[in-house]
Amino acid sequence: MRIVDIREKTVSIASPIANAYIDFSKMTCSVVAVITDVIRDGKPVIGYGFNSNGRYGQGALMRDRFLSRVTEADPDTLVDHENNNLDPFAIWKTLMTNEKPGGHGERSVAVGTIDMAVWDAVAKIEGKPLYRLLADRYRNGVADDKVWVYAAGGYYYPGKDQTKLKAEMQSYLDRGYDVVKMKIGAVPLDEDIRRIEAVLEVVGDGRRLAVDANGRFDLETGIAYAEAIKKYNLFWYEEVGDPLDYALQAELANHYELPMATGENLFSHQDARNLLRHGGMRPDRDFLQFDCALSYGLVEYMRTLKVMEDMGWSSRRVVPHGGHQMSLNIAAGLHLGGNESYPDVFQPFGGFADGIKVENSYVGLPDIPGVGFEAKSALYAVMRELGEG
Ligand SMILES: O=C([O-])CC(=O)C(=O)O
Numbered sequence: 585m586r587i588v589d590i591r592e593k594t595v596s597i598a599s600p601i602a603n604a605y606i607d608f609s610k611m612t613c614s615v616v617a618v619i620t621d622v623i624r625d626g627k628p629v630i631g632y633g634f635n636s637n638g639r640y641g642q643g644a645l646m647r648d649r650f651l652s653r654v655t656e657a658d659p660d661t662l663v664d665h666e667n668n669n670l671d672p673f674a675i676w677k678t679l680m681t682n683e684k685p686g687g688h689g690e691r692s693v694a695v696g697t698i699d700m701a702v703w704d705a706v707a708k709i710e711g712k713p714l715y716r717l718l719a720d721r722y723r724n725g726v727a728d729d730k731v732w733v734y735a736a737g738g739y740y741y742p743g744k745d746q747t748k749l750k751a752e753m754q755s756y757l758d759r760g761y762d763v764v765k766m767k768i769g770a771v772p773l774d775e776d777i778r779r780i781e782a783v784l785e786v787v788g789d790g791r792r793l794a795v796d797a798n799g800r801f802d803l804e805t806g807i808a809y810a811e812a813i814k815k816y817n818l819f820w821y822e823e824v825g826d827p828l829d830y831a832l833q834a835e836l837a838n839h840y841e842l843p844m845a846t847g848e849n850l851f852s853h854q855d856a857r858n859l860l861r862h863g864g865m866r867p868d869r870d871f872l873q874f875d876c877a878l879s880y881g882l883v884e885y886m887r888t889l890k891v892m893e894d895m896g897w898s899s900r901r902v903v904p905h906g907g908h909q910m911s912l913n914i915a916a917g918l919h920l921g922g923n924e925s926y927p928d929v930f931q932p933f934g935g936f937a938d939g940i941k942v943e944n945s946y947v948g949l950p951d952i953p954g955v956g957f958e959a960k961s962a963l964y965a966v967m968r969e970l971g972e973g
């Protein structure tokens with residue numbers, strides 16, 4: 585059993601949307617295919633992955649060093665003989681050969697994307713949906729059969745007035761979501777307050793609205809927003825300041841008692857540990873948003889979950905960033921609190937399997953081997969072209 589080839593293609597996910605920090609006019613995404621010599625249903629098993637959204641494609645790093653480490657390794661060292669499968673942990677170790685610790689920048693995205701494709705292949709070789717495999721191996725066979733999801737959108741874009749913002753949010757409610765998320769921080773506070781109040785007219789209750797500042801605010805601005813939005817009792821106040829400014833996050837907790845969320849731009853278990861040590865995050869109400877695709881993949885994610893456990897955090901406090909099916913599988917298989925969903929943005933990468941409806945803000949997973957990409961036809965078309973083309 586061996587990996588015979590790993591391919592990467594960088595595709596555009598450009599769109600005119602913007603958050604408080606970046607616009608997505610030049611945004612790209614890496615798609616990866618891990619091609620094995622294992623035959624299922626008369627065809628080689630191919631695992632697929634992509635790098636979530638927001639951090640650009642990583643083809644250069646992959647081609648410069650990561651792909652050849654795997655394809656040039658002795659295939660036998662990458663096999664899990666006990667399960668007669670590929671070994672994602674051995675592959676991860678091989679990927680990280682001669683990499684120093686610290687500085688978890690873009691390489692964590694490159695490794696996370698390859699790791700996603702490896703797990704997709706492993707679940708296909710085992711003939712199970714990935715979330716079932718994870719539950720069987722790591723949670724005594726107990727999986728969640730549906731996952732709580734919220735609809736993320738509410739971006740800034742040219743010509744988007746409150747009527748359009750409200751219509752967008754209404755359409756998420758119409759599609760079965762109970763909680764929606766919108767961007768803040770790209771316009772002055774009073775204008776954001778008007779946007780928030782417009783969305784509250786649609787969702788009815790602050791508990792059904794989360795806001796995301798995408799790391800834009802300094803402490804003073806973060807506190808000013810905190811004071812201004814307190815009265816709405818929002819679902820959460822997300823990524824207020826720089827993701828690595830743990831002192832800012834800790835100070836905010838002295839000014840805002842309601843739930844906060846952060847972590848999508850922390851890329852390792854060491855960074856996650858620093859957030860929990862120094863960021864003043866509260867395990868009884870706050871949410872953690874680590875995204876496996878950006879942070880060295882599921883092998884590393886398991887270390888992050890262990891750090892959380894050791895520090896008294898329930899895995900149910902994690903609601904990953906990224907709105908992708910990999911995190912949906914991790915949420916169902918390893919008992920997270922839910923997952924982000926992008927019903928409209930970042931297509932064809934956003935959203936879940938075709939034909940599985942969101943009901944009361946919960947979504948199920950398709951009963952097919954792997955992550956489930958084959959059940960999302962627009963995405964699978966892109967992947968298949970890479971893997972089989
Ligand atoms: O706008 C983005 O980069 C995505 C984001 O923060 C989120 O989904 O929470």
Ligand SMILES: [Mg+2]
Nearest residue numbers: 796822823848
């Ligand atoms: Mg965010």
